[in-house]
Amino acid sequence: MTEFIHSGDEKKKFVRQMFEDISPRYDFLNHFLSFGIDLYWRYRLVKQLKLAKGQTVLDVAAGTGDVGFAILKRYDVSVIGLDYAYNMTLLAREKALRRKVQNIAFVQGDGEALPFADDSFDAITISYGFRNIGHYEIALAEFRRVLKPGGRLAILEFSQPRSKLFGRLYRFYFKQILPRIAGLISQSEAYRYLPESVEEFPDRKTLLTMLAAAGFANAAFRDLTFGVTSIFSGIKSSR
Template identity: 40%
Template sequence: MTDPLSESFGTTTVSPQERRALIRRVFVEVAPRYDLMNDLMSFGIHRLWKRRFAALAAAKPGETVVDLAGGTGDVARLMAQSGAAVLVVDPSTAMMLAGRRPDDRVLFVGGEGEHLPFADNSIDCLTVSFGIRNVTHLGRALTEICRVLKPGGRFLCLEFSRAHPVIHPFYRAWSSTVIPVLGAGVAGSPSAYRYLIESIRRFPDQQAFAGLIGEAGLEGVRWIDLSFGIAAIHIATKPGG
């Protein structure tokens, strides 16, 4: 099966190694203003999506929860309020340093989705928000997620998806024109935000992504559309619980 994320961007064909290096550069560039840019790009709606996402994760005291590609730790902090042990795992040191706080109750760990630094069957819940589309090999990352989850463990993914046809043209126009301008003016990196928009367009739609999750070995896959499908939360569990 061809990995939907590992072929090309725009008119340029890139190898997996080049894609990996590109993604690392992008997040070094955007790290200082990443949360501010998210607020501007979504009019703050991403915070409502993330609160719902954290509530659906339903982290419990005594559980070990991994927030993959957790970046600045905003979702991890929401889940840590439950008393669970929450770890942010992210390949970008710049993103983690930008988000770290002196009073954090979350642990920040360097790591990639394709090579998670955890034993088999060791994690109660693994979440990823707006990060799964930036792995180098989507299929490998999903297989790794299945590997580290305990039997019955929960997987939740919040990611941009396919907007409803009624609003899709307006959303596409907004993302193509306004977001790169914001990237230039606020984050000083229009090229980084052009990459991020293209990565959203290349990501599988709701049904296709659900199929990939199932192929990785997880079951009971379902999704919840947010804001007419601009984003979606996929939920699944590891068999055997």
């Protein structure tokens, strides 16, 4: 990991500042650098939630709000988007106003210390945010606490492609090309952190073990786009 990050607390501080700083260019770079496929990945996350009318969803690490907007396109539910970076929540609020989206609110907060009562939400989503969390176990315990029993956690995150050839091509793009293009447009440090953080992220099996240990039943994953990205999910068990 970037050489000056030695602990979960340092990672938290660095990540928060990074997203405060890159927020104005975040949406553009997201769609540009992924060739727009990120929209499809979020769509797949939302599709597998299978929400019922009137339910409440917490989108942790909501960023500029795209998961929440995609949820409301598909389901008649309410969404709270929470993000650590205040500037991201401001942009998300502006987007909601511009698009006249209702039933959504954005709050600034820490995924490791959620400002909500126990058993509040029917589902929790976190898209490309879990990798950025300073302390995974603390966050998973918080997600479980605020989920209703039987509620679903769904994590969308980058993985390592399974195919050797595709994996090589992908890593070349991710490590050599992407940081250079992004560096021209935004802070290059942030886009150096991106491939490093994906490489350091626990592999599929480890993440499933972490979910089970945190009290999530039926922990499972589904790969998308040759395993570039995966959706991990689990149900809050009653223990």
